[in-house]
Amino acid sequence: MTVAVPAGSNPAGGSPVGGSPAADRPSAAERAELDALLAELAEGERRWAATPLAERVALLDRVHAAVAAEAESWVRTASRIKQLPADSPFTGEEWMSGPYALLTSLDALARTLRAVDAGRSPLDGARLGQAPGGRVSIPVLPFTAHDRLLLNGFSAEVWMPPQVDEATVRRQAGLGALAPERTTGVGLVLGAGNITAIAPLDVLYELIAHNRVVVLKLNPTLGDLEPVYRRALAPLIEHGVLRIVAGGGEVGGYLAHHPGVAHVHITGSLATHDVVAFGPGEEGRARKAAGTPLLDKPMTSELGGVSPVIVVPGAWSEADLRYQAEHIVTQRLHNSGHNCIASQLVVVSSDWPQREAFLDRLRTALRRAPARPAWYPGSAQRLADAAAAHPGAEWQGAEGSRLLVDLGDGRGGGEGTDASVLETTEYFAPVLGVLSLPGTGADFLDRAVETANRDLVGTLGANILVDPATLKGLGRAFDDALAALRYGTIAVNAWTALGFLAATAPWGAFPGHTVDDAQSGIGVVHNALLIDGPERTIVRGPFRPCPRSLAGGEFALFPKPPWFVTARSAALTGRRITRFAMKPSWARMPAVFAAAYRA
Structure with a gap:
């Protein structure tokens, strides 16, 4: 019943x-x-x-088949709720963040239960490493041979809290499956x-x-x-x-x-x-x-929060400026901005010679991104509230439906306005702020990390954009900055949403919040390897899409990601990658790539 x-x-x-x-x-x-x-x-x-573990696996397999059978109806209904035409490229978001995400999680959980049922740790075969501060790191993406090709150039690892040793990590992985x-x-x-x-x-x-x-x-x-x-x-x-x-x-x-x-x-x-x-x-x-x-x-x-994008200054080409501007706009406008992990504050260096050029490309990308309804209830009011709080904000888009707020140095002087409202209000709407801080290199990065930790509400996710040459120059200082940044998922040259989509990655706020100060929440979900007590997930991606990634020294075959709001073939790619998740096989992979490379 x-x-x-x-x-x-x-x-x-x-x-x-x-x-x-x-x-x-x-x-x-x-x-x-x-x-x-x-x-x-x-x-x-x-x-x-x-219900023993073997029967639970069989049950998950039956759910997998039922989800596959409902995928078309699922996407059609979700698109109607979000006021998307059936032929809109944005329906690709509904494929990837709907049935695809659930299908891959069902597969990954079933693998974990099979391992535990056979008396093995879900982490058997994984090569655990070391992260700053005496932390154990666990590779969680790519986790299968299919991952290595489908998401070529992307990776994710889980960092455990300091002083948790490798033997403990392996022994405790499995959570409830260890005693069903x-x-x-x-x-x-x-x-x-x-x-x-x-x-x-x-x-x-x-x-x-x-x-x-x-x-x-x-x-x-x-x-x-x-x-x-x-x-x-x-x-x-x-x-x-x-x-x-x-x-x-x-x-x-x-x-x-x-x-x-x-x-x-x-x-x-x-x-x-x-x-x-x-x-x-x-x-x-x-x-x-x-x-x-x-x-x-x-x-x-x-519970979400105000997610930052820290832009580390470097020597970027014109193509880099345009691509990363589209990247940030995607992080804000995906699902019309109605995401708990939508990036809301771009942190740039006031000493970066390319700052003005980058902000110009950001305005252009925000203005030119395809129009779509702000469908979530209350969005119009939240946009109006943001405009009222920041009188100098710029309306962007054909219908003036997006807001860009240049906060300057955030102290209320010059071109900027008081940053505190935008730093402490999750707008859940197409509102994007820009905050400028002094410094270059490690000095800027450390100041940006300190600002994010101190001033922004929430600890769910943070993003860092850094070109390969600058990253190499930062050396160990970059990993130390990651360790200091207190967020549940940190994405380097990627969007933290990939951590949400990766079934094997834990998803949740940085640990330590309480019911009376919940910030971005308590506990984790997803986490298909059933890792006990993770601290954070680090997602990494290529700074440039293929083929420019190869020319720039990054071995990454991934084109413009299909989740970009400017990806023309997003709907086809979303449909095909979901069909692949229904029944993974090497034979289905070329069709996915053929769609993705048309983005």
Whole structure:
């Protein structure tokens, strides 16, 4: 049995949760239905405890087949929600951040469970290394032979906290799979409303990493995907370990505070997190200030923040200036800017001779990027708020739908305006700021790292752009700067979103946050190798696309990435790479490359 609670009067895009058991309670009939659903999951937990790893692998394989069967419907529905025409190149985003992300995660989790079931560590065969500060590093991308070709030139490694030794890392990898009979109750997943793979990925992590059965509460913004999710995740529903509910904040609030729920995971905003944890209004704020949550159970979260792009000054060609400007604009405009990992603040050197030329290319890229709707509820108001806070901001785009804010030195003098609002407000809309700091080389990089750590809200992801010659010149100082930058994922010449897409990479905020100071959240998800207690993920990519990468001394065969907002063949590439993920084979790879090289 599955339960669909009516959405009631909550509008799409309304808060996905309520604040307390007493606030905006569901009707008596809805409460009875939700109570029955949780009783079913209590029985499902007993079934999950008795499900051995081999059967869990078979279950994941069945989900994989169901997702493959639903991929077309999934992308079609997501595109309609986001107001994209069927022939728009932007539908490629829906392929890659929807069914493709889930299919690759299912494959990677199944590999991990097979290894544990055979008595091996998921990290067997991986060559662990050393990172600054006595950290163990774990290569997580490429992880398969197919990865090495499909993402040629890109890599990712996980850094563990200092003093965690290699033997411990290997021994503890596996998390809940090491003792599948030890279940941990019913988990509530409060689904995100922007990227369509997030909620299913969070469900998988609860089930596999934590041995928790799940009730998934959908965000109303993605409510039209409910039938797709039900069909795609049908094997989990039929096994009794997943239930899906729709509805507004009253449903989420009732479930979050229900005694039958042992744990809450939310992907969303810090404001919504605080409403769940402390309650709404003045009373909720007072509880947060006092450090006395209303929620009486553990809570994990992924909450976004203000993500920086640190541009290390160097000698760039005209092609480099244009390409990296498009790169940054992609990081802001992907999904119309409605991403928790969208880059919001570009940090450049005021002493860089090419600063003005680069900012000119950035303006051009922002202006010329293809138009698309700012579809997420409240986007227009957030743009207006940003414009009001920064009167000197520049409207860009054919319809003036994007905002560029040159903060100068951020102290409110000269061409700049006070940086504090942009540094502490996640706009979740097409707003891009530029902050200039003095210095070159390691001096600039260290100052930019200090600024990001000190002034920007959130610790989810940071990006660094640096040309190969400058990177070589920085030497060890660059790795030391990475170690000092306190973010959960750091991308060097790439976008941190690749860390989100890489199934084997942990995804979450830098560790150490608490419920009363959650910043970008608590805990990690994805993490298909089930690494215990990771500190951060470092993603690396080529500074230039192929063939310029080869001419510049980088052995990277990757063309302009298909996730660039200027990639003309993004839809075809997204469709083909998803078909490859449905049934990976070398024979399907040429078609993927043929599409990608038409970007």
